[in-house]
Amino acid sequence: MKIKISGLIILGALLLGACASAAPETADAAPAVEAATAPAxxxxxQESMDASEGTAAAPGDAAATVSFSxxxxxxxxxxxxxxxxxxGGVFLESYDDILKYVTPGDPENSMLYKALIGDGMKRMPPDAPLPDEMIQTIYDWIKQGALNN
Structure with missing residues (x-):
């Protein structure tokens, strides 16, 4: 168990180091989502994408199935x-690479999601965090089982 936790800590450090200099620059910084407010x-x-049609679902609709592709x-x-x-040390070039940082069905224990919200590590990307809607999309995909669809 100690080896697994140590490996995750090292992996997190590598993730932070690899992202530090290559984050895209944007004119507007997205509003921060703090780990304490993760339930929000x-x-x-409010508007989730319908994977089959690429259109926004109406607010209040059940979360549509999120497509990896x-x-x-x-x-x-x-x-x-x-x-x-x-x-660097963290590779996200394919579904299989990404799945190494995901616990399907459990976003709160997925390193990918934790890095996006800064839960226990530096928030990624470090210079311009993702908009909440994109983080929500990744959260929903993980929650739905992180399917390769």
């Missing part, structure tokens, strides 16, 4: 691949 992120998003991968490709695409 866990609630269904249509919803999650585009986010990670745009915001994480430059820092985690073949250099």
């Amino acid at each position: 992120v866990e609630q269904p998003a 249509m919803d999650v991968w585009p986010i990670l490709e745009k915001y994480a691949l430059a820092a985690h695409g073949g250099k």
